[in-house]
Amino acid sequence: MVEEIMEREILPLDLPILDLDAVADELIETGRQVKVLWQYPGSLAFVAKGRDYRSEFHINASDEVTYMIRGTMRLHHRTPEGVESVAVIPAGSINWMPPNTEHSPRFPSDAFALIIERGRLEGEIDRFRWYCPECGEFIHEEEFVVDDYTKDPVSKAYARFFDSVEARTCDHCGHIMPRPDQQIS
Template identity: 30%
Template sequence: MAPFNLLDWVAENSGHFKPPVGNEYLYSGRDFFVMIIKGPNARNDFHQVDSEEFFIQLKGDVHVKTIEDGVVKVHRIREGEVFFIPPNVPHSPQRGPDTLGLVVERRRPEGEPEHLIFFCEKCNTLVYDKVFDCKDIVKHFAQAMEEFWADPVLSTCKKCGHRIAKP
């Protein structure tokens, strides 16, 4: 593999960055993978894995919601800053238009659970926690989100009846 210009790569692959997540593999290796994530995204979910994630914000700012000790915290990551997410911390990156980030994640071994979590926007009740073996995060994670939003049974809060819509 030879060195290459990252911004040229982003321009050449611009058609791949689509909501809801807006991610594309920059590198997909045996032990880890690197994604470029371009805003805007369309997310009202939380993601949780049993490993760390490393964020580098290349352009613009991103707000990452985390749930720590049952409390939602919003972390603003400015252009040029880095952010580490510890294992098993639910997080929800909110990317605005024309933003660009780089995320490094450990390749999950087969059978290690990945979580796609939705909370009710009205009463904050857990509505859905899909635990699955996500072999391809670029493809499978967005598919799981679309399946949730399309199913009124899955996406309706049992406590208050609010339906979580696709943003």
């Protein structure tokens, strides 16, 4: 199905006009985390519902543009030297991030973001990295070839990471990162 959509010619009459508030409401009603708006080789757009528990840093080879529809995002990002900082993106604001930036979009479950990036090239790998919350050392990485964003690679990366005590254990200090359902708010 995705290949058919990606290969068909886009005609001017097909240009999508989308109500982002309605898409956010749809995610609330369905309980889904992500709604892909379009997915072509040159452009991918989706609306994401916040995940309170998000802790990984995502790395992909595309620029990303984030527009906050509702709520505020704390976009954690790391420099090539490993220094972490946070950009705060309030509702109605937009952010551009360069390719290959380690980033962790953290926003509450009642917040929604529009994400626009380049579709993945064939065989291109997305990486998801976790760092120890106690000592800051790298503890684990998951890799995915994201051929179809509707498969929700973030949820798959989380499942593999949090289902493994070994993956969640820091080799440096021994801390075991708790599962999101075990964390105290």
